[in-house]
Amino acid sequence: MFQQLAFYSLATLAIVAGLFVISGKNPISCAIALVVTLGSVAGLFVLLDAHFIATIQILVYAGAIMVLFVFVIMLLNLHPDEMGPPQISPLKMVGCALAGAGSILLMLKFVKVGGQFPAVPPEYGTIEAVSIKLFTDYLIPFEVISILLTTAVVGAVVVGKRDL
Amino acid sequence: MDYIDVLILLIKAVFVLAFLLQLLPLLIWGERKGAAYIQDRPGPNRADIFGIRLAGMVHTLTDVVKLLFKEDLTPKQVYQPFYKLAPMISMTVALITFIVVPFADDLVIAGKTIPLQMAQLNSGMLYVLAIGSLGVYGIMLAGWSSNNKYALIGGIRASAQMVSYEIPMSLAVAVMFLYFGSAQLDVIVRGQGANPLGWGFFSIPGFIAFIMFATASFAETNRLPFDLPEGESELVAGYHVEYSAVKFAMFFMAEYVNMIVAAGIIVTLFFGGYQIPFLSTTTLTSHAPLITKVAFLGGAAGMAALVVVAIRKYRPGHFGDSRDLEPLVVAGLLVGGALASVGLALIPDYTNPTMASIAGALLQFSIFTAKVLFFCWVFIWVRWTLPRFRYDQLMRLGWNYMLPIGFVNLFIAGVHVVLFPNGILNRLGLL
Amino acid sequence: MVSINQYLVLSAILFTLGVSGVLIRRNAIIVLMCIELMLNAVNLTFVAFARQHGQLDGHVVVFFVMAVAAAEAAVGLALVMALFRHKATVNLDQANLLKG
Numbered sequence A: 001m002f003q004q005l006a007f008y009s010l011a012t013l014a015i016v017a018g019l020f021v022i023s024g025k026n027p028i029s030c031a032i033a034l035v036v037t038l039g040s041v042a043g044l045f046v047l048l049d050a051h052f053i054a055t056i057q058i059l060v061y062a063g064a065i066m067v068l069f070v071f072v073i074m075l076l077n078l079h080p081d082e083m084g085p086p087q088i089s090p091l092k093m094v095g096c097a098l099a100g101a102g103s104i105l106l107m108l109k110f111v112k113v114g115g116q117f118p119a120v121p122p123e124y125g126t127i128e129a130v131s132i133k134l135f136t137d138y139l140i141p142f143e144v145i146s147i148l149l150t151t152a153v154v155g156a157v158v159v160g161k162r163d164l
Numbered sequence B: 001m002d003y004i005d006v007l008i009l010l011i012k013a014v015f016v017l018a019f020l021l022q023l024l025p026l027l028i029w030g031e032r033k034g035a036a037y038i039q040d041r042p043g044p045n046r047a048d049i050f051g052i053r054l055a056g057m058v059h060t061l062t063d064v065v066k067l068l069f070k071e072d073l074t075p076k077q078v079y080q081p082f083y084k085l086a087p088m089i090s091m092t093v094a095l096i097t098f099i100v101v102p103f104a105d106d107l108v109i110a111g112k113t114i115p116l117q118m119a120q121l122n123s124g125m126l127y128v129l130a131i132g133s134l135g136v137y138g139i140m141l142a143g144w145s146s147n148n149k150y151a152l153i154g155g156i157r158a159s160a161q162m163v164s165y166e167i168p169m170s171l172a173v174a175v176m177f178l179y180f181g182s183a184q185l186d187v188i189v190r191g192q193g194a195n196p197l198g199w200g201f202f203s204i205p206g207f208i209a210f211i212m213f214a215t216a217s218f219a220e221t222n223r224l225p226f227d228l229p230e231g232e233s234e235l236v237a238g239y240h241v242e243y244s245a246v247k248f249a250m251f252f253m254a255e256y257v258n259m260i261v262a263a264g265i266i267v268t269l270f271f272g273g274y275q276i277p278f279l280s281t282t283t284l285t286s287h288a289p290l291i292t293k294v295a296f297l298g299g300a301a302g303m304a305a306l307v308v309v310a311i312r313k314y315r316p317g318h319f320g321d322s323r324d325l326e327p328l329v330v331a332g333l334l335v336g337g338a339l340a341s342v343g344l345a346l347i348p349d350y351t352n353p354t355m356a357s358i359a360g361a362l363l364q365f366s367i368f369t370a371k372v373l374f375f376c377w378v379f380i381w382v383r384w385t386l387p388r389f390r391y392d393q394l395m396r397l398g399w400n401y402m403l404p405i406g407f408v409n410l411f412i413a414g415v416h417v418v419l420f421p422n423g424i425l426n427r428l429g430l431l
Numbered sequence C: 001m002v003s004i005n006q007y008l009v010l011s012a013i014l015f016t017l018g019v020s021g022v023l024i025r026r027n028a029i030i031v032l033m034c035i036e037l038m039l040n041a042v043n044l045t046f047v048a049f050a051r052q053h054g055q056l057d058g059h060v061v062v063f064f065v066m067a068v069a070a071a072e073a074a075v076g077l078a079l080v081m082a083l084f085r086h087k088a089t090v091n092l093d094q095a096n097l098l099k100g
Helices: A002-023 A027-047 A051-076 A090-110 A129-135 A141-162 B003-040 B058-068 B080-100 B124-145 B149-180 B185-192 B205-219 B245-270 B281-286 B288-312 B324-346 B352-384 B391-419 C004-024 C028-053 C057-087
Strands: B104-107 B110-114
Touching: A002 A027, A002 C004, A002 C028, A027 A051, A027 B124, A027 B281, A027 C004, A027 C028, A051 A129, A051 B124, A051 B149, A051 C028, A051 C057, A090 C004, A129 A141, A129 B124, A129 C057, A141 C057, B003 B058, B003 B080, B003 B245, B003 B352, B058 B245, B080 B124, B080 B245, B104 B352, B124 B149, B124 B185, B124 B245, B149 B185, B149 B205, B149 B245, B149 B391, B205 B245, B205 B391, B281 B288, B281 B352, B288 B324, B288 B352, B391 C004, C004 C028, C028 C057
Parallel strands: none
Antiparallel strands: B104 B110
């Protein structure tokens, strides 16, 4: 009962904040709305017993990536969108509606099991369990990710430099 | 969860809030008096309540009253929603960081074990880092919404500084994760044990991690020498230049609460948290009658000595007004405290395991508070001793010096843990 | 009782919101933010399925997705800053030098 209440309130918050993201006039309003969305998704992760991933979501997404976004918006000193209302052509509307309907149908048809979640041991989703998985089965992707992050850092510095 | 658990949780929540908010006036007074004595001047000593001056503690109360009753104006050019939201974010984030810190070892009341930590999260210290990184938003939104060039520069500098110093902080914390094998703060404190040789700072990587974490906390809480975002002589108060009255009070309080939280985390990770040197929890609970008598009677004796000092300071007719009675009032309060101490020493029956557990928890909590206050004093001391860093020096320190040292430190700690896998002495490199 | 269907529908809705944002908005930074929204919807799906099967592979994949999202956000914002330096605007409709 508490689970249902928590799920529906977090889901509503995520969807409302998502609507603010795509329709906010001020770029910083969109950024803060996205932080709220990320926070509610982190709450949903906690409901799904994924404690490590929830903390990492707040730490990485809401605490670092979005800070970077807000920092860039402040640095570029973007004013509220002076480009007028977004020109939403009918083609785009149809496209978005089709995307929405298609994804929801796909989700509903795909999963045949509708019952409750199975019970999981208390070590599910803890740091120890996820890290054991990460360093045994997924060791090679882990090393590749570190190379990817290094490449991204170098790339960002090079692209963002004022004069090469 | 039956409703006793909910009640205990609520009591713990109230307790954490009370702890943070009650240490706040003490710290503000300590900052002012400490600053004054470091700068060789007497400091605030004028405000009084019916003649009781309390060496300047009343000034904090007058500050609060002034800030509450000041006109809460909102300038026209600010962006209203974020202008009002920013101090709330700062204060909330500062307050909720403290819920994972253990105040004392588990309390055993009538067979029921109550952990004295408000939330036993599995990702304990990661939660602290995550919530700490959310604190940047308060400052950035304050700087941006003020629609003021200086505030914007202050906000940008603050966010860059706080994000840059999160990395050395995380590397220092990772060293502690390696040594204690868990991210949960109560496991870390228990692993440190009562012997000070086992505390976090007493190994080379641990000591370097302590220095790095302390420096990074100065940067995270925007205290001098890293207080460029609110630099008073450079940026006209930086990101909170457009704030007045209660909103400014929230920023002001949030800074001190962040300081208490940073000191609390330093104490928990590196200095044994609530552990009393050489007295482990089992020692405390098994020898409870003797230890509590010694502690409380010793406290009573100390207060009695202070009563004698206070009475000797009583000079009738020196000031000619009600200030003369102040030593007597202080002496009266101390006599009350001494009698309460003696009462606590003699009346309860400490052979009962519940009372023994409560007494042990009280003693551990007091030493935790003493350690936290000591580190807050170190924060205040450094603030009034060191000059401010310039912005490029700050960035260079964080990225060019602390980051490589952090990585090398983590590597050494990793090698250390692999070579000597067990026990306290392994962290010293012995056996 | 909350079953996996609700989580999947929620992530479908969030994904749709992200796609609509990318199609409708013309501000480059907001488009990048909507991409992050899409990635979050996908993360939610992964974690929901991982919980359904009681395994942790989903969590590990989410970890990697977050790392990739961080890298992509950094490079994307560097690109936006370079664009802003050249054209003094972040409107994507005006970034059309290569248009035929």
